[in-house]
Amino acid sequence: MTTPVRTRRSVVLTETVNGLTPVLMLFSIFLTLRGHNAPGGGFAGGLVMGSAVVLRYLAAGPRGVRSLRIDPIVLIGTGLFVAVVVGLTSLVVDGSFLESAIWKFHVAILGDVKIVSSSLFDIGVHILVVGVVMAVIVALAEADDEMRGRR
Amino acid sequence: MPGRRSARWALPVAAIAPAVTFGWLVSQAGAVLDGDTAAVDVEWIPQLALSISLRLDGFGLLMGLLVSGIGVLVLLYSTAYFGRRDDLGRLAGLLVAFAGAMLGIVWADGLLTLFVFWELTSITSFLLIGFDDTNAAARAAATRAFLVTGAGGLAMLAGLIILTIVGDTTTISGLLADPPSGTLTDVALVLVLLGAFTKSAQFPFHFWLPGAMAAPTPVSAYLHSATMVKAGLVVVARFAPAFATEGPWRVLVVGAGLASLIVGGIGAMRQQDAKLALAQGTVSQLGFLMVLLGLGTPATTYAGVAMLLAHALFKASLFLSVGVIDHEAGTRDMRRLRGLARALPVVAASVVVAAASMAAIPPTIGFVAKEKAIDGLLENEVGGIGTVALVGIVLGSVLTVAYTIRITVGLLGNDAPGVEVDGTVDADHGPVDPSSVHRPSFGLVGAPALLALLSLVFGLGAGTVGDWLAEVTASLDPETSSKHLVLWPGFNEALLVSAGIVAAGVTLWWFTRAATRTLDARRSQATITYDRIYDGLLEGARRITAATQSGSLPLYLAVVLSTVAVSLFVALAAGATDAISSPRFSNSPIEFVAVVVTGLLAIAIVFARNRFGAAVLLGGSGYALAIVYLIQGAPDLAITQFLVETLTIVVFLLVLARLPSDFAPAPAWAPRIVRIGIATAVGVAVAVFALSASGSRTEPSVGEDYVALSEPEAGGRNVVNVILVDFRGFDTMGEITVLAIAGAGVVNLVRAARRQQRRKNLDDGTADEHEQDADPSRRVGVWR
Numbered sequence: 001m002t003t004p005v006r007t008r009r010s011v012v013l014t015e016t017v018n019g020l021t022p023v024l025m026l027f028s029i030f031l032t033l034r035g036h037n038a039p040g041g042g043f044a045g046g047l048v049m050g051s052a053v054v055l056r057y058l059a060a061g062p063r064g065v066r067s068l069r070i071d072p073i074v075l076i077g078t079g080l081f082v083a084v085v086v087g088l089t090s091l092v093v094d095g096s097f098l099e100s101a102i103w104k105f106h107v108a109i110l111g112d113v114k115i116v117s118s119s120l121f122d123i124g125v126h127i128l129v130v131g132v133v134m135a136v137i138v139a140l141a142e143a144d145d146e147m148r149g150r151r
Numbered sequence: 152m153p154g155r156r157s158a159r160w161a162l163p164v165a166a167i168a169p170a171v172t173f174g175w176l177v178s179q180a181g182a183v184l185d186g187d188t189a190a191v192d193v194e195w196i197p198q199l200a201l202s203i204s205l206r207l208d209g210f211g212l213l214m215g216l217l218v219s220g221i222g223v224l225v226l227l228y229s230t231a232y233f234g235r236r237d238d239l240g241r242l243a244g245l246l247v248a249f250a251g252a253m254l255g256i257v258w259a260d261g262l263l264t265l266f267v268f269w270e271l272t273s274i275t276s277f278l279l280i281g282f283d284d285t286n287a288a289a290r291a292a293a294t295r296a297f298l299v300t301g302a303g304g305l306a307m308l309a310g311l312i313i314l315t316i317v318g319d320t321t322t323i324s325g326l327l328a329d330p331p332s333g334t335l336t337d338v339a340l341v342l343v344l345l346g347a348f349t350k351s352a353q354f355p356f357h358f359w360l361p362g363a364m365a366a367p368t369p370v371s372a373y374l375h376s377a378t379m380v381k382a383g384l385v386v387v388a389r390f391a392p393a394f395a396t397e398g399p400w401r402v403l404v405v406g407a408g409l410a411s412l413i414v415g416g417i418g419a420m421r422q423q424d425a426k427l428a429l430a431q432g433t434v435s436q437l438g439f440l441m442v443l444l445g446l447g448t449p450a451t452t453y454a455g456v457a458m459l460l461a462h463a464l465f466k467a468s469l470f471l472s473v474g475v476i477d478h479e480a481g482t483r484d485m486r487r488l489r490g491l492a493r494a495l496p497v498v499a500a501s502v503v504v505a506a507a508s509m510a511a512i513p514p515t516i517g518f519v520a521k522e523k524a525i526d527g528l529l530e531n532e533v534g535g536i537g538t539v540a541l542v543g544i545v546l547g548s549v550l551t552v553a554y555t556i557r558i559t560v561g562l563l564g565n566d567a568p569g570v571e572v573d574g575t576v577d578a579d580h581g582p583v584d585p586s587s588v589h590r591p592s593f594g595l596v597g598a599p600a601l602l603a604l605l606s607l608v609f610g611l612g613a614g615t616v617g618d619w620l621a622e623v624t625a626s627l628d629p630e631t632s633s634k635h636l637v638l639w640p641g642f643n644e645a646l647l648v649s650a651g652i653v654a655a656g657v658t659l660w661w662f663t664r665a666a667t668r669t670l671d672a673r674r675s676q677a678t679i680t681y682d683r684i685y686d687g688l689l690e691g692a693r694r695i696t697a698a699t700q701s702g703s704l705p706l707y708l709a710v711v712l713s714t715v716a717v718s719l720f721v722a723l724a725a726g727a728t729d730a731i732s733s734p735r736f737s738n739s740p741i742e743f744v745a746v747v748v749t750g751l752l753a754i755a756i757v758f759a760r761n762r763f764g765a766a767v768l769l770g771g772s773g774y775a776l777a778i779v780y781l782i783q784g785a786p787d788l789a790i791t792q793f794l795v796e797t798l799t800i801v802v803f804l805l806v807l808a809r810l811p812s813d814f815a816p817a818p819a820w821a822p823r824i825v826r827i828g829i830a831t832a833v834g835v836a837v838a839v840f841a842l843s844a845s846g847s848r849t850e851p852s853v854g855e856d857y858v859a860l861s862e863p864e865a866g867g868r869n870v871v872n873v874i875l876v877d878f879r880g881f882d883t884m885g886e887i888t889v890l891a892i893a894g895a896g897v898v899n900l901v902r903a904a905r906r907q908q909r910r911k912n913l914d915d916g917t918a919d920e921h922e923q924d925a926d927p928s929r930r931v932g933v934w935r
Contacts, residue, residue: 035869037868039869040790041872044791051794058801076891077891080888084884118865118877122872125887129890132894138898140806142901142904
C-alpha cells in the first residue's frame with residue numbers, strides 16, 4: 001500500500017514559496033559570508049539554500065526542481081573544485097594547506113573591507129552542500145516520475 | 152581537421168625528446184666511461200628522507216643509450232607504420248612517458264626512486280599494451296601484465312624498504328658500498344627478486360609477455376624486447392655483485408633463469424605467429440640474461456652486459472621486421488608467408504643478420520657475447536651452481552638455434568602450406584601471393600636495417616666495443632677493472648662448445664620442422680593457473696560479499712550497534728570508568744526543560760506505532776537538543792543542528808510517503824527481547840562513555856589556543872568557523888569530499904535506475920507517458 005502522489009497543489013504554499021525563495025537565497029549567502037566572524041558559515045548557508053530547493057519541490061513537485069535547470073553534479077563538482085583550488089593556492093603561496101590570507105582594502109561606500117581567503121573556501125562548501133541537497137531531491141522527484149510511469 | 156594533422160606529426164615530434172637524450176648521453180659518454188658519474192638529487196619529501204636521486208654511471212649510460220636510441224627509431228618507425236590514425240597523439244605521449252620512466256629506472260640511485268619509476272613503467276606499459284582499447288583481448292592482456300608486474304612491484308617495494316632499514320641507507324650506491332647480510336636481508340632480496348622476475352617475465356611469471364603482444368608491433372618491439380623487460384635485469388645486475396653470495400640469491404636467479412630459458416625456447420618452437428614466437432624467444436633470452444647477470448662473477452657480468460646490448464639490437468630489429476612483414480603482406484603466420492626474400496630484400500637481409508646474432512653465428516655481436524658467456528661459465532668461479540648454469544645454458548642455446556632457424560625459414564622460406572581450417576585451406580588462409588606484397592617505405596625498413604647493421608658492426612668491432620663494455624661493467628662491479636676483459640679471446644674450448652650448440656640446434660630444427668608446423672598455439676599452463684587464481688579470487692570475493700552482505704537492514708544495524716556497544720563496554724571495563732563525572736548544567740531553567748523534552752521525545756519514539764510518528768518524534772528530539780546547544784553557548788552548532796534536523800525530517804517524510812506506513816514485522820532472529828537488549832546496551836554504553844570521556848582529559852584543551860589565535864592568525868572572530876576552514880581545514884576538505892562522493896553516488900544511482908527503467912520500457916514496447924518524459928531531448932538540467 002502506498003500513499004498516492006500529490007496531484008493537487010496548494011496555491012497558498014506555492015505563492016509563499018515563490019515569495020520566500022529570494023529571501024532564503026539572500027539569507028543563505030549572508031549566513032555563509034558572515035560565518036567568519038559570527039555564527040553561520042558555508043555549511044549552514046548551503047543548507048538554507050538547499051531548503052529553498054526543498055520548498056520548491058514541496059510546492060510544485062518535480063517540476064519545481066526541474067525548472068531550475070541545474071545539474072546537481074555540476075554544483076557538487078564546482079563546490080569541490082573551488083574548495084580545492086583555494087586550499088592548493090594557499091599551499092603554494094603560504095606553504096600550508098588552507099593557511100588563510102587576509103586582504104584589507106578600502107571601498108568607497110562600503111568602507112573598510114576585509115577579505116579572508118578561507119571565506120572563499122566556505123563558498124565552495126556552500127555550493128557543494130546545495131548540490132548534495134539537490135541530489136537527494138532529484139532522487140525523490142525521480143521516484144515520483146517512476147510512480148507516474150507505473151500508474 | 153587540426154586534430155588529425157597534429158596527430159600525424161605527434162610521433163616525429165615526440166622523437167625529439169629521446170633524440171636529445173641520446174645526443175646528451177653521447178656527449179657525456181667519454182667522461183662517464185672514464186669513471187666519472189653525474190648525479191642529481193632533488194628533495195621530494197625531506198621529512199621522510201625521500202628524494203629523487205639519479206646517478207649516471209657506465210651501466211646507466213649503456214642502458215640510457217639503448218632506451219633513447221631505440222626509442223627514436225621506434226617513434227620514427229611508428230610514423231610510417233601507423234600512417235593516418237587520430238589516436239597517435241596518445242601513442243606518442245605514452246611512448247615518451249614510458250621512455251622517461253625507463254630512463255628513471257636505469258639511472259635511479261635512490262631505492263625508492265627506483266620503485267617510483269618502476270611503477271611508472273608498469274602503468275605506462277599497461278596503457279600501451281591496451282592501446283587498442285576497443286579490443287577485449289588487448290584489455291585483458293594489459294590487465295594481466297599489470298597485475299603480475301604490479302604485484303611483483305609491491306613485493307619489491309617491501310624488499311627495498313627492508314634494505315633501507317637493515318642497510319641504513321636510502322641509495323643503491325650506499326647499499327652496494329656496505330652490503331648488509333643476515334636473514335632479514337635474505338628476505339628482502341627474495342622480495343626484490345620477485346619484482347625483477349615478474350618484470351622481466353621470468354618463469355613462472357613469464358606468461359604475461361606473450362599476451363602483451365596484443366599491443367601494436369612497434370610498442371612490443373620497444374617495451375617487450377629492448378626496454379621494459381630489461382628493468383628486472385637492471386636491478387639484478389646492480390645488486391648481484393654485492394649480494395650474489397647472499398642466501399638464496401644464486402639458486403633463485405639460476406633456477407628462474409634456466410626455467411625461463413627452456414620454457415621460452417620450447418614455446419617459441421610451438422608458435423605459428425612469428426611475433427608470438429619472438430615473444431617466447433624473448434622470455435628465453437631474458438632467462439639467459441638473468442643467469443649471466445645474476446651470478447655476480449666478473450666474467451659472467453661482463454658477458455651479460457654484452458648480451459644485453461646484443462639482445463636489444465637483434466630483438467628490436469626482428470620485431471620491427473616482423474612488423475614490416477605484417478604491414479606489407481597482411482599476416483604474421485609463418486605457414487602462410489613465402490617469397491619474401493625477393494619481395495622484401497632489405498627486410499629479409501635484416502632478418503638474416505639479426506637472426507644470426509640471436510643464434511650466435513659469427514661475426515655478429517650475439518656470437519661474441521655468447522662466446523664470452525660460455526667462456527665465463529667454463530671458468531666457473533661459483534661451484535656446483537655454475538655447472539648447472541652451464542649445462543642449462545648449453546641446452547637452452549640449442550633450442551635458441553633451433554627456433555631461430557625455424558622463425559627465419561618460416562618468415563623467408565618459400566614453403567608455405569597455408570593454414571588448414573576444417574581440413575581445407577581456403578583463400579583467406581592460403582599462402583600469401585608474393586606479387587601482392589607492397590614495397591615498404593624507407594621509414595619502415597630503416598629502423599630494423601640499422602639495428603641489424605649495428606649487430607654486425609659491433610660484432611666485427613668486438614675489440615673496441617669490448618673495451619667500452621669493460622668500462623660499463625666496471626661500474627657494476629669494480630672488481631672487473633682489475634681483470635683485463637676482452638670480448639673475443641680467440642679460439643678456445645668455448646668455440647668448440649658453440650660449434651656443438653649450433654650443430655645440435657640445426658639437427659633439432661631439421662627433425663622437428665615438419666612436426667612443429669601442425670602445432671596449435673595453446674594457452675600455457677601458467678596462463679591457465681593465473682586465470683584460475685584470478686577467477687577464484689573474484690569468485691571468493693563474491694561469496695564473501697554474499698555471505699556478509701545479506702541486504703537485511705535490521706541485521707546490519709544489529710551488527711553495527713552491537714559492535715559499538717561491545718567495544719565501548721570493553722573500553723570502560725579496561726578502566727575508563729574512573730573518570731566518570733557528572734555533566735555540567737547551566738543554571739538556566741530553559742535548559743532543564745529542553746533536556747527533559749529531548750529525553751521524553753526520545754522515549755516516546757520507542758513507543759511509536761508507525762514510521763511517520765517515529766520520524767516526527769525524532770525530529771522533535773533533535774530540535775530540543777539544538778536548544779540545549781544554544782543555551783550552552785554554541786550558536787553555530789545549534790544553527791547547523793536546526794537546519795540538518797529540518798531537512799532530514801522533510802526528506803524522511805517524503806521518503807516515508809512512498810513506504811508502508813507501519814513498521815515491517817521484525818525478522819525471526821530478532822524477537823522483541825533481543826531488540827530491546829541491543830538498544831539498551833548501545834544507549835547505556837554511549838551515555839556512560841560520554842560521561843567518562845568528558846572527565847578523562849589529561850592534556851589541556853586546544854580550544855584556548857584556537858580562541859587566542861583565531862583573530863590574529865586567520866582574521867576571523869568566529870572561532871568555530873575558523874577551526875572548520877583554517878585550523879582544521881584539511882578535515883573539512885575530507886568531509887566535503889565524502890559529501891561530494893555521496894551526492895554523486897545518489898545522482899548516479901538515479902541515472903542508473905532511469906536507464907534500467909527506459910530499457911525495460913523499450914523491451915515492453917510501451918511508449919507511455921513516462922517513456923516520453925524520459926526522452927533526453929525533452930529533458931534538461933538535472934535530467935540529463
